[in-house]
Amino acid sequence: MEAVSRTAQWTAAARALETERDDRLFADPYARTVADGIGFELLERYAGAGTVPFLAIRTTYLDRAIGRAVEDQGIRQVVFLAAGMDTRFYRLGWPAGVTVYELDRPALLAAKADMLAGEPAPPGRERRTVAVDLTKDWTGPLKEAGWRSDETTLWVVEGLLFFLPEEAVRALITTLSAHSAPGSVLLGDVISRSALKNPLSRTFLKALEEDGNPWLFGTEEPEQLLTDCGWSPREVRQPGEEGADFGRWPYPVPAREMPRIPRSFLFTCNLSTGEEKAA
Ligand SMILES: C[S@@+](CC[C@H](N)C(=O)[O-])C[C@H]1O[C@@H](n2cnc3c(N)ncnc32)[C@H](O)[C@@H]1O
Numbered sequence: 162m163e164a165v166s167r168t169a170q171w172t173a174a175a176r177a178l179e180t181e182r183d184d185r186l187f188a189d190p191y192a193r194t195v196a197d198g199i200g201f202e203l204l205e206r207y208a209g210a211g212t213v214p215f216l217a218i219r220t221t222y223l224d225r226a227i228g229r230a231v232e233d234q235g236i237r238q239v240v241f242l243a244a245g246m247d248t249r250f251y252r253l254g255w256p257a258g259v260t261v262y263e264l265d266r267p268a269l270l271a272a273k274a275d276m277l278a279g280e281p282a283p284p285g286r287e288r289r290t291v292a293v294d295l296t297k298d299w300t301g302p303l304k305e306a307g308w309r310s311d312e313t314t315l316w317v318v319e320g321l322l323f324f325l326p327e328e329a330v331r332a333l334i335t336t337l338s339a340h341s342a343p344g345s346v347l348l349g350d351v352i353s354r355s356a357l358k359n360p361l362s363r364t365f366l367k368a369l370e371e372d373g374n375p376w377l378f379g380t381e382e383p384e385q386l387l388t389d390c391g392w393s394p395r396e397v398r399q400p401g402e403e404g405a406d407f408g409r410w411p412y413p414v415p416a417r418e419m420p421r422i423p424r425s426f427l428f429t430c431n432l433s434t435g436e437e438k439a440a
Contacts, residue, residue, distance in 0.1 A: 165266075223319055240303070244264060338392055355420075392430035393432070397427070
Protein backbone atom coordinates (compact mmCIF):
# COMPACT_ATOMS: atom_id res chain seq x y z
CA MET A 162 0.00 0.00 0.00
CA GLU A 163 1.33 3.51 -0.77
CA ALA A 164 2.23 5.71 2.19
CA VAL A 165 -0.70 8.04 1.57
CA SER A 166 -3.08 5.10 1.78
CA ARG A 167 -1.87 4.32 5.30
CA THR A 168 -3.47 7.60 6.33
CA ALA A 169 -6.82 5.90 5.73
CA GLN A 170 -5.95 3.56 8.58
CA TRP A 171 -5.08 6.56 10.74
CA THR A 172 -8.55 8.10 10.26
CA ALA A 173 -10.14 4.68 10.79
CA ALA A 174 -8.34 4.45 14.15
CA ALA A 175 -9.89 7.78 15.17
CA ARG A 176 -13.34 6.41 14.21
CA ALA A 177 -12.66 3.35 16.35
CA LEU A 178 -11.95 5.58 19.36
CA GLU A 179 -15.19 7.51 18.86
CA THR A 180 -17.10 4.24 18.47
CA GLU A 181 -15.75 3.02 21.79
CA ARG A 182 -16.93 6.08 23.76
CA ASP A 183 -20.07 5.75 25.90
CA ASP A 184 -21.37 8.98 24.39
CA ARG A 185 -20.39 8.02 20.81
CA LEU A 186 -21.66 10.17 17.97
CA PHE A 187 -21.62 7.22 15.57
CA ALA A 188 -20.73 3.55 15.59
CA ASP A 189 -18.23 2.18 13.10
CA PRO A 190 -17.90 -1.43 14.24
CA TYR A 191 -15.42 -2.18 11.43
CA ALA A 192 -13.05 0.69 12.21
CA ARG A 193 -10.75 -1.20 14.57
CA THR A 194 -10.37 -4.04 12.05
CA VAL A 195 -9.50 -1.84 9.07
CA ALA A 196 -7.29 0.51 11.12
CA ASP A 197 -5.18 -2.45 12.21
CA GLY A 198 -2.12 -1.80 14.44
CA ILE A 199 -0.64 0.73 12.00
CA GLY A 200 -3.68 3.01 12.25
CA PHE A 201 -3.20 3.37 16.00
CA GLU A 202 0.55 3.90 15.60
CA LEU A 203 -0.17 6.74 13.18
CA LEU A 204 -2.76 8.19 15.54
CA GLU A 205 0.05 8.59 18.07
CA ARG A 206 2.58 9.78 15.51
CA TYR A 207 0.24 12.41 14.07
CA ALA A 208 -1.19 13.43 17.46
CA GLY A 209 -2.10 17.04 18.14
CA ALA A 210 -3.86 19.73 16.15
CA GLY A 211 -7.26 18.52 17.42
CA THR A 212 -7.17 15.58 15.03
CA VAL A 213 -9.28 13.12 17.00
CA PRO A 214 -12.17 15.50 17.82
CA PHE A 215 -12.02 16.88 14.28
CA LEU A 216 -12.33 13.42 12.74
CA ALA A 217 -15.31 12.63 14.99
CA ILE A 218 -16.95 15.89 13.85
CA ARG A 219 -16.10 15.34 10.19
CA THR A 220 -17.51 11.83 10.20
CA THR A 221 -20.71 12.96 11.93
CA TYR A 222 -21.18 16.01 9.71
CA LEU A 223 -20.79 13.90 6.57
CA ASP A 224 -22.90 10.99 7.88
CA ARG A 225 -25.78 13.40 8.42
CA ALA A 226 -25.30 15.26 5.15
CA ILE A 227 -25.15 11.96 3.26
CA GLY A 228 -28.38 10.87 4.97
CA ARG A 229 -30.11 14.08 3.87
CA ALA A 230 -28.90 13.76 0.27
CA VAL A 231 -30.17 10.23 -0.17
CA GLU A 232 -33.34 10.50 1.94
CA ASP A 233 -34.54 14.01 1.12
CA GLN A 234 -33.09 14.50 -2.34
CA GLY A 235 -33.49 10.93 -3.51
CA ILE A 236 -29.95 10.51 -4.87
CA ARG A 237 -29.15 6.85 -5.52
CA GLN A 238 -25.55 6.99 -6.81
CA VAL A 239 -23.01 7.72 -4.09
CA VAL A 240 -19.33 8.05 -4.98
CA PHE A 241 -16.68 8.11 -2.26
CA LEU A 242 -13.53 9.61 -3.79
CA ALA A 243 -10.48 8.32 -1.91
CA ALA A 244 -12.81 6.13 0.14
CA GLY A 245 -9.93 4.67 2.12
CA MET A 246 -11.18 2.52 4.98
CA ASP A 247 -14.62 4.14 4.98
CA THR A 248 -17.26 1.58 5.93
CA ARG A 249 -20.37 3.70 5.47
CA PHE A 250 -21.67 1.20 2.92
CA TYR A 251 -22.03 -1.29 5.76
CA ARG A 252 -22.76 0.92 8.72
CA LEU A 253 -25.24 3.55 7.46
CA GLY A 254 -28.91 2.88 6.85
CA TRP A 255 -29.25 3.43 3.10
CA PRO A 256 -32.56 3.62 1.24
CA ALA A 257 -33.21 0.70 -1.09
CA GLY A 258 -31.62 0.99 -4.51
CA VAL A 259 -28.48 2.88 -3.52
CA THR A 260 -25.24 2.01 -5.30
CA VAL A 261 -22.08 3.02 -3.48
CA TYR A 262 -18.89 3.42 -5.52
CA GLU A 263 -15.64 3.42 -3.59
CA LEU A 264 -12.68 4.90 -5.49
CA ASP A 265 -9.12 4.62 -4.22
CA ARG A 266 -5.67 3.29 -5.06
CA PRO A 267 -5.60 -0.40 -6.08
CA ALA A 268 -3.43 -1.61 -3.17
CA LEU A 269 -5.67 0.03 -0.61
CA LEU A 270 -8.80 -1.51 -2.12
CA ALA A 271 -7.14 -4.93 -2.16
CA ALA A 272 -6.08 -4.64 1.50
CA LYS A 273 -9.56 -3.47 2.51
CA ALA A 274 -11.17 -6.37 0.63
CA ASP A 275 -8.97 -8.79 2.56
CA MET A 276 -9.79 -7.20 5.89
CA LEU A 277 -13.53 -7.17 5.26
CA ALA A 278 -13.62 -10.54 3.46
CA GLY A 279 -16.73 -12.44 4.35
CA GLU A 280 -18.61 -9.34 5.53
CA PRO A 281 -22.02 -9.78 3.89
CA ALA A 282 -23.48 -6.80 2.01
CA PRO A 283 -26.60 -5.58 3.80
CA PRO A 284 -29.68 -6.12 1.58
CA GLY A 285 -31.06 -3.47 -0.78
CA ARG A 286 -27.77 -1.78 -1.62
CA GLU A 287 -24.79 -2.42 -3.82
CA ARG A 288 -21.10 -1.60 -3.48
CA ARG A 289 -18.62 -1.35 -6.33
CA THR A 290 -14.94 -0.63 -5.83
CA VAL A 291 -13.00 1.18 -8.55
CA ALA A 292 -9.19 1.26 -8.51
CA VAL A 293 -8.01 4.65 -9.80
CA ASP A 294 -5.52 7.45 -9.57
CA LEU A 295 -7.62 10.52 -8.89
CA THR A 296 -4.94 12.81 -10.36
CA LYS A 297 -5.40 11.11 -13.75
CA ASP A 298 -8.52 10.29 -15.80
CA TRP A 299 -10.73 8.20 -13.54
CA THR A 300 -14.19 8.79 -15.00
CA GLY A 301 -13.75 6.01 -17.60
CA PRO A 302 -13.26 3.27 -14.98
CA LEU A 303 -16.16 4.69 -12.94
CA LYS A 304 -18.45 4.51 -15.98
CA GLU A 305 -17.28 0.96 -16.68
CA ALA A 306 -18.31 0.09 -13.12
CA GLY A 307 -21.87 1.16 -13.95
CA TRP A 308 -22.04 4.79 -12.80
CA ARG A 309 -24.15 7.07 -15.02
CA SER A 310 -23.41 10.75 -15.55
CA ASP A 311 -27.02 11.43 -16.58
CA GLU A 312 -28.32 10.50 -13.12
CA THR A 313 -27.79 12.56 -9.96
CA THR A 314 -24.71 11.74 -7.93
CA LEU A 315 -23.65 12.38 -4.37
CA TRP A 316 -19.88 12.90 -4.38
CA VAL A 317 -17.97 12.67 -1.10
CA VAL A 318 -14.37 13.89 -1.02
CA GLU A 319 -13.24 13.39 2.56
CA GLY A 320 -9.66 13.64 3.77
CA LEU A 321 -8.11 13.91 0.31
CA LEU A 322 -7.67 17.46 -0.99
CA PHE A 323 -4.75 18.45 1.26
CA PHE A 324 -2.66 15.63 -0.24
CA LEU A 325 -2.96 16.97 -3.81
CA PRO A 326 -1.28 19.90 -5.56
CA GLU A 327 -3.60 22.81 -6.32
CA GLU A 328 -3.90 22.03 -10.07
CA ALA A 329 -5.00 18.49 -9.24
CA VAL A 330 -7.53 19.75 -6.66
CA ARG A 331 -9.05 22.17 -9.16
CA ALA A 332 -9.06 19.58 -11.95
CA LEU A 333 -10.73 17.01 -9.69
CA ILE A 334 -13.50 19.26 -8.39
CA THR A 335 -14.14 20.63 -11.88
CA THR A 336 -14.32 17.09 -13.27
CA LEU A 337 -17.00 16.32 -10.69
CA SER A 338 -19.19 19.24 -11.74
CA ALA A 339 -18.59 18.58 -15.44
CA HIS A 340 -19.85 15.02 -15.01
CA SER A 341 -22.79 15.76 -12.72
CA ALA A 342 -26.47 15.76 -13.60
CA PRO A 343 -28.56 18.66 -12.19
CA GLY A 344 -29.43 17.97 -8.56
CA SER A 345 -26.07 16.39 -7.77
CA VAL A 346 -24.39 17.20 -4.45
CA LEU A 347 -20.76 17.48 -3.35
CA LEU A 348 -19.66 17.00 0.28
CA GLY A 349 -16.15 17.20 1.66
CA ASP A 350 -13.47 18.98 3.59
CA VAL A 351 -10.52 21.24 2.92
CA ILE A 352 -8.02 23.08 5.12
CA SER A 353 -6.78 26.67 5.09
CA ARG A 354 -3.41 27.48 3.55
CA SER A 355 -2.31 28.71 6.99
CA ALA A 356 -2.81 25.18 8.32
CA LEU A 357 0.10 24.09 6.09
CA LYS A 358 2.42 26.39 8.02
CA ASN A 359 1.00 26.31 11.53
CA PRO A 360 3.99 26.43 13.91
CA LEU A 361 1.96 24.54 16.54
CA SER A 362 1.53 21.65 14.09
CA ARG A 363 5.17 21.56 12.97
CA THR A 364 5.83 18.09 14.41
CA PHE A 365 2.67 16.69 12.85
CA LEU A 366 3.36 18.29 9.44
CA LYS A 367 6.98 17.10 9.50
CA ALA A 368 5.89 13.55 10.33
CA LEU A 369 3.45 13.55 7.38
CA GLU A 370 6.24 14.75 5.10
CA GLU A 371 8.77 12.22 6.39
CA ASP A 372 6.21 9.46 5.79
CA GLY A 373 5.88 10.48 2.14
CA ASN A 374 2.45 12.12 2.32
CA PRO A 375 2.97 15.84 2.88
CA TRP A 376 0.05 18.22 3.03
CA LEU A 377 0.21 20.33 -0.14
CA PHE A 378 -3.02 22.25 -0.54
CA GLY A 379 -5.13 24.62 1.50
CA THR A 380 -7.22 27.69 0.85
CA GLU A 381 -8.60 30.50 2.97
CA GLU A 382 -11.47 30.83 0.47
CA PRO A 383 -13.16 27.44 0.06
CA GLU A 384 -16.33 29.11 -1.25
CA GLN A 385 -14.34 30.69 -4.10
CA LEU A 386 -12.57 27.43 -4.92
CA LEU A 387 -15.82 25.50 -5.09
CA THR A 388 -17.57 28.20 -7.11
CA ASP A 389 -14.64 28.40 -9.55
CA CYS A 390 -14.96 24.65 -10.06
CA GLY A 391 -18.68 24.63 -10.92
CA TRP A 392 -20.30 24.17 -7.50
CA SER A 393 -22.63 26.35 -5.50
CA PRO A 394 -21.64 26.15 -1.81
CA ARG A 395 -24.74 25.69 0.33
CA GLU A 396 -22.85 25.48 3.61
CA VAL A 397 -19.22 25.88 4.71
CA ARG A 398 -18.56 25.21 8.39
CA GLN A 399 -15.53 25.21 10.63
CA PRO A 400 -15.48 22.63 13.41
CA GLY A 401 -17.07 24.14 16.50
CA GLU A 402 -19.54 26.23 14.50
CA GLU A 403 -23.25 25.54 14.63
CA GLY A 404 -23.98 22.30 12.79
CA ALA A 405 -20.34 21.16 13.06
CA ASP A 406 -19.71 20.90 16.77
CA PHE A 407 -21.66 17.93 18.16
CA GLY A 408 -20.19 18.64 21.61
CA ARG A 409 -16.72 17.56 20.49
CA TRP A 410 -14.77 20.70 19.55
CA PRO A 411 -12.64 21.85 22.50
CA TYR A 412 -11.32 25.11 21.02
CA PRO A 413 -12.71 28.57 20.29
CA VAL A 414 -13.74 29.11 16.68
CA PRO A 415 -11.78 31.96 15.08
CA ALA A 416 -13.84 34.42 13.02
CA ARG A 417 -13.30 34.08 9.28
CA GLU A 418 -11.94 37.65 9.09
CA MET A 419 -8.96 36.79 11.32
CA PRO A 420 -5.94 36.23 9.03
CA ARG A 421 -3.29 33.48 9.21
CA ILE A 422 -5.38 31.01 11.22
CA PRO A 423 -5.09 27.27 10.66
CA ARG A 424 -8.59 26.06 9.88
CA SER A 425 -10.55 23.14 8.57
CA PHE A 426 -13.72 23.56 6.55
CA LEU A 427 -16.57 21.12 5.98
CA PHE A 428 -18.71 21.83 2.96
CA THR A 429 -21.96 20.94 1.26
CA CYS A 430 -22.50 22.12 -2.32
CA ASN A 431 -25.17 21.89 -4.96
CA LEU A 432 -24.24 21.68 -8.59
CA SER A 433 -24.08 25.22 -9.91
CA THR A 434 -26.86 26.09 -12.32
CA GLY A 435 -24.84 28.96 -13.74
CA GLU A 436 -27.46 31.43 -12.49
CA GLU A 437 -25.43 32.07 -9.32
CA LYS A 438 -22.54 33.37 -11.43
CA ALA A 439 -24.83 35.57 -13.47
CA ALA A 440 -26.52 37.02 -10.33
C1 LIG B 1 -6.70 10.36 4.87
S1 LIG B 1 -7.21 9.06 3.81
C2 LIG B 1 -8.97 9.42 3.77
C3 LIG B 1 -9.76 8.17 3.59
C4 LIG B 1 -11.26 8.31 3.88
N1 LIG B 1 -11.91 9.17 2.91
C5 LIG B 1 -11.44 8.84 5.28
O1 LIG B 1 -11.83 10.02 5.43
O2 LIG B 1 -11.20 8.09 6.22
C6 LIG B 1 -6.64 9.56 2.21
C7 LIG B 1 -7.02 8.58 1.11
O3 LIG B 1 -6.71 9.19 -0.14
C8 LIG B 1 -6.29 8.16 -1.03
N2 LIG B 1 -5.56 8.79 -2.12
C9 LIG B 1 -4.55 9.68 -2.02
N3 LIG B 1 -4.13 10.05 -3.25
C10 LIG B 1 -4.91 9.37 -4.15
C11 LIG B 1 -4.96 9.33 -5.57
N4 LIG B 1 -4.12 10.04 -6.32
N5 LIG B 1 -5.86 8.53 -6.15
C12 LIG B 1 -6.72 7.79 -5.40
N6 LIG B 1 -6.73 7.80 -4.05
C13 LIG B 1 -5.83 8.58 -3.43
C14 LIG B 1 -5.44 7.28 -0.15
O4 LIG B 1 -5.23 5.99 -0.71
C15 LIG B 1 -6.26 7.26 1.14
O5 LIG B 1 -7.18 6.21 1.15
